[in-house]
Amino acid sequence: MEDKFNCTCTHSISIRKNVTVSIACPFCRNLYCLVNDEIIKTSTLKPIMEDVSPLKINGEGILESKEFRITGRQQIIYHSSYKNLWSATYKSGEHFQIGESYGTYSIIKEVSAQVSPNKFRNLKVGKEIELAPKHSFYVNGIHEMKELTAEGDFPMPIILQTRCLSIELSNNKFEFAIINIYGDNDLKISSGYFLNFEDFSFKNIRNLNGWI
Template identity: 25%
Template sequence: MKKVNCPSCGAEVTFQSGISVYAVCAYCRSMIVRHDVDVESIGTMASLPEDMSPLQIGTEGHCQGQFFRIIGRLKVGWVDGAWNEWFLYMDDGLEGWLAEAQGSYAISLEIDHRSNPETEQALNRLVAALEKQETNGFLDATSGPLLGSYITLGTQQLKVVDIKRAVCLGSEGELPFAAPRGRQTISIDLSGSGGEFGCIELLDGKPRVYLGNYVEWDEMGCKNLRALEGW
């Protein structure tokens, strides 16, 4: 854990995770980027679009026997709606993501795709196919030949169920990358026959790969939930 003072308002800003490099000041909404020796404000984050999520920064839960605490959020929009990517600080120091979309939940960890040549090849093929598809104008229709195809990541065979252009609508808490409004990615959702979840996020053609599982609300046993009017 590392504490810094917000360069804008001076309030204490905590980085709970060692890989967090970006945080939004809870007092003045400054977006703070952490460098080796100092911190820098890169502007102010507007308030996030409202939602009815029961989760919030500070919510704690479990996933496959591992404790997690939500320490950051990315609100992502696409042409047909929006979803939340909650950044998790886990017991053993791992950083995970809890995706909350259309009322379902998936928890995943980023994998190092460069260490596996076959995964790397599969990703390269996917990126190439996607670029070709994009030039043909398929992407915004979330269709095209890639949808429904399979990709092998590590040992898992996963189906491409969704390809969409995503844009950051806002962020809060701390995150492992800077996430100002308007940050654009291509997000590819994958699912396996055993409830496995995967996501490939392309930022400027460079992939980040996340693998995990869909989880049921009750499995997580969440505590410290957000107050919701009427519920």
């Protein structure tokens, strides 16, 4: 079910009722956040950096026999690399993210983090860390986010703080975790696993030579 509102640029924007939390205007790049049924402009986003991703908003796919649709993209730019986080929703309403980085794909979900960010601030590449009992990972990358931009519709707030430390972890089970520390006290931990592009059974994606 959808509602509509008018952006300050006068274009009409559709939002998913009781689902949308953040949305970017596709015409002027204004970012809005829905708070207690009030639509608030929070910032103006920079343009998405053009890349050769075959994915796009409203692209569809099937994963584990469940159909999903892509609703938004966050593009995270580090000092020497970047990655896309595609927001996707199953028909049941369950949300997940598709990670995309230089042709590798993954499923990502946020997990509960009842721990202080200080536990992770002094990690080094190669160090082993246990995030859950008998569930260990190794640090394989530590990056400071340079900037973030986005397009589309999201069921969660889009955090635009540029002060973000991102710690990437992996193990020998094709699993990984990402620890993001925003500012001094805001901590988000996500976990997931890698998949091949073909595993998503994508359709309605960009017509790039070699992909479809």
